[in-house]
Amino acid sequence: MKFKTFAAFVGPSVFMMLLFIAAPLVSVFIQSFQVTQPILEQVEVETCTPGFLTQTCTTEIKTVPVLDDNGKTVTETRWVGLQSYRNVLQMDKFWAAVGNGSWNDIMQIDFWKALRFTLSFTLLTLPLVIGVGLAIALAVNNATRSIRGPVIFISLLPFIITPVIGSLSIYWLFVGDGILTAMLERWTGTNISMFAQAWTIELLMYFYRVWHVAPFAFVIFYAGLQTVNMDTLESAVIDGASRWERLRHVIVPHLMPLIIFIALIHLMDCYRVFEEIVGFRSQAHVISLQWLTYDFMTPDDAGNRAISRASASAMLTMIGIVFLLILPLRRTWRDHKGSAH
């Protein structure tokens, strides 16, 4: 392809990526080293609050921001180096906890608690998604042609549901007196509280994520299965290879690039796990890195938001994703170089 044609095709996309991905990323990167504060002053304020019949007025010293002549808040931006990262990581507490050898103490620090969950969530769901996706793909591929269409349609449904809605549905099914909990309670005769402890919540989260993402893996694998070399497969049958051996030695190697592709996408998506936390209201028990960033960003009633810590937390999340992707990317790179010969 001529470079000009190539540029014309890629140009708009590169421009959009620079504008909507690169530029915000640079700004977040810069903000993670800065702190912007309003200039505050202490003033005596008399505030009157209505009771039901009469008001009570209190006079107290309040800390309020200074306003300039145009009525805008005067702010000051300072470079603080790695202070925001230190505030997020809390390394001093972390090392103290490591020194005590206390896992429980480490899990009291928000970032490390979130990292622990995010990593186990990402790494545990990965093989499950690939395995379940492949299983569905094989099953559909071997199904009679007449029912294939409906089966594909049904298998794809979980993927179509918006993640927040999906996780909310699971929450409603299993919370206190949800339909499924009520059924299980009647069946087992014991009181079941799925949202009362961390491990049951996590289990539901794994289940939900695999249920939600497996159809994506399925579609890709199903497409891949259509391109398996029939001659190789037939000669394997003639050689007396069992079903399992054919899968192990013919089909999986053929699908390997697709498996890497799904692993890449899944790692990126899963490391940013967020909907499950919000949908399951699991903040008391389980939090994720993305939720932590969101929590820093959310303004409280008085309008404060921790932008600097949110930026630092977002940068750390990005660094985490890069680390996770290095392994599969190296493999793709090697394959790519290998095929060039």
Added chain:
Amino acid sequence: MFLKKIALAGAVSLMGSAGFAACSYENTTPIKSLSAGFEAWKAVTDAMAECGNFQAELDQEFRTKQPAAFEANPSLYQIGGVSNGTITPLLNAGTIRPLDDLVAKYGQNLSPNQLIRINGKIMAVAMMVNTQHLMYRSDVLADLGIDTPTTWDEVLAASAKIKEAGVMEYPLGATLKSGWNLAQDFNNMYAGFGGKFFNDDNTAAVNSEAGIKSLEMMKAMTEYTDPEVLVSDSTYVQQQFQQGKIALANLWASRAGAMNDEAESQVVGKVAMSAAPRAMDGGVPATTLWWDGIVIAKNISDEEADAAFRLAMEGLDSEMVKGANDAAIWLVEGYAPTEIAKGAIETATANPAPPAYPSTTQMGLLHSALGNELPAFFTGERSAEATLEAITEAYTTSAKEAGVLK
């Protein structure tokens, strides 16, 4: 054909809403408002809409939008619905205007109690008070011969009795959803134990005896609450009540009306309200007082402000209250308190009275720190002392970032 029908239906419904039913004048300036979405706001904005040219945005997430929307010039909304918690960022940024002249012009029907004065200037007009108070199943308590509890110890004793009698497995409801709700319940209890939130130098003072006592009392509560209490918010507790699953809860007065909603509730007429329980003898009811009301944006023309305030007064008139008497504890003239308002009024008029929610920049930061750090205490991962320590540390970090602490 189908499309035609829909178009027709739309046109008819538009015609219906455009009628200037009960408004005393016709509003010609386009006015928009942003407020929370609960029942009382719906009643008020519906009344304002009767004057025409008015668009109301009812959004429970209004608190995240309001500061930025009012800072725009011109402001995106003329009227804002606030509470004593959410007025703080608007006051701090100076994006709402003093209302003294407008009150003099249009506010003849307002009572002095409604005028929120900050440093002598009227900055908001309150329409209702809200507070958390005790709601209980009068039938269950009467059956077991339990008097209406007035202290938290009595609430716990009553819960134990109901549980022992086998009436309910988890007789106590609580809004302990981690985050804002849990932090607010701590604030209530802490106020009940006479705790002070801050030292004079803006450092947090919750790591105190009152803090420990509050946590212990709340832990004692969880013995009688549903095991999933850390995900239960006001709506969840309200539903537990409506479905007859709980007998006692310290819940918002604005939720009381739902108990007698025959479409949802199985316990119509069986839930009574009384003052919020005290945490200690001679103390204040363990709750905080809140108000909801309207503010007018600063970054709009004086004509718009005039029209907006006039419209707001039309929304806050006695006619509106008559139509929605039980939607809130109204401060507006013409309100006739009924049975369900009893608890809130007893709470607000208690002597000594509970404090108003102390809305300041620091309190916002402390509230977040409480919401994030308290859950570990209730899941049993951390002791009360360590939790209060962690709260103080989390507050210090964010207060330094916000510039409140040096």
